[in-house]
Amino acid sequence: MTMLTFTEKEKRALVALIQEQIDTHLSRFPYARYPVYPLEEWKRLLCDPATVTPTILKQILGWTFGGWQRKDMPSAQSSVVRSIIKLWPEFTEKVPPESAGILQFWEERLTDWTNGFQAVSFLLHLMRPDEYEITDSHRLQAMYELLQTINHQGNDRSLSRSLLDLENYSSFFHAILPKFSFGEHNRIQLDRFLKAYGNRHAYKNVDSNYTTSEPHIWQFSWSDVKTEYYDLEKITLRSNADVLFACLLSLLDEQPEVGQKLTIGQTVELLPLGTGGICNPASFKYALISLFGKQKGRDYFITEDSSLQQAFTDQANQSTRDMKFYTHFQETKISINEKYLKG
Secondary structure, X not given: OOOOOOOHHHXXXXXXXXXXXXHHHHOOOOHHHOOOOOHHHHHHHOOOHHHOOHHHHHHHHHHHOOOOOOOOOOHXXXXXXXXXXXXXXXXXXXXXXXXXXXXXXXXXXXXXXHHHHHHHHHHHHHHOOOOOOOOOHHHHHHHHHHHHHOOOOOOOOOOOOOHHHHHHHHHHHHHHHHHOOOHHXXXXXXXXXXXXXXXXXXXXXXXXXXXXXXXXXXXXXXXXXXXXXXXXXXXXXXXXXHHHHHHHHHHHOOOHHHHHOEEHHHHHHHOOOOHHHOOOHHHXXXXXXXXXXXXXXXXXXXXXXXXXXXXXXXXXXXOOOOOOHXXXXXXXXXXXXXXXXXX
């Protein structure tokens, strides 16, 4: 079977279809499950697969299954991850020179090729990023449905979990990529859309008001952060809550007056899941609760009701805390403690 090809008319039709729907689907994209910042380092490491440690390999494979910073992957996916890690030394002894050989090596050894194909496809992308885009069943499903919508000659193809799938998807991706106008974000936005579009049925029972936001600050380093109006050296603790506060001050640095007339809801909105690299939902929500309290002597905000901070502190100290406690105080007015303003 030959690879997919596209006329200019078909490319324009595909781009128009995607542009009509991209905002809708990206408004629900799980950004914290698929942060882009580790990818370049992984590509560098996989130039020499033998240097990839089991810990890094587990992170890489967890990412492709949406398990970044999570310990609760489904058992089938966890089993594939364990198998690949176990077989990795054998693979790296003599990495097959051709992509077909790499796929064959793993298909012969992994008993679950449904999840195995997704994992190996991601590894191939990292090893050969100029040849293959990130490919999985959701992205392939999105491609086939879009081709069907424009009546493309290849719309009768189906998922085969083979090299042809990778080649077809990458050909499709590369054909339409230059047609978008997101500048340096073209590849990221198109990839995210195709992932979300192919998985859109997972959200059919989710509240229609549910939305997600991409963090303004993905990575954070205490040694690198600089602010003009806020004194970050006054932040002496180094837990996740303190990272969130430092990220907040960094965001407010261009308009420090806003920091004196915030609400709890506005503060949370500025700090979506994934901010500062905190992508685990439970860790992140606990950090938000701690952020607004007085645990360990924190004094980041001034409120009209001093008992409110104690309420957050009590929640943070409870093992059975309400992880959405802050949602009950969306309109509560707070301001940054002037202690953290530079003199």
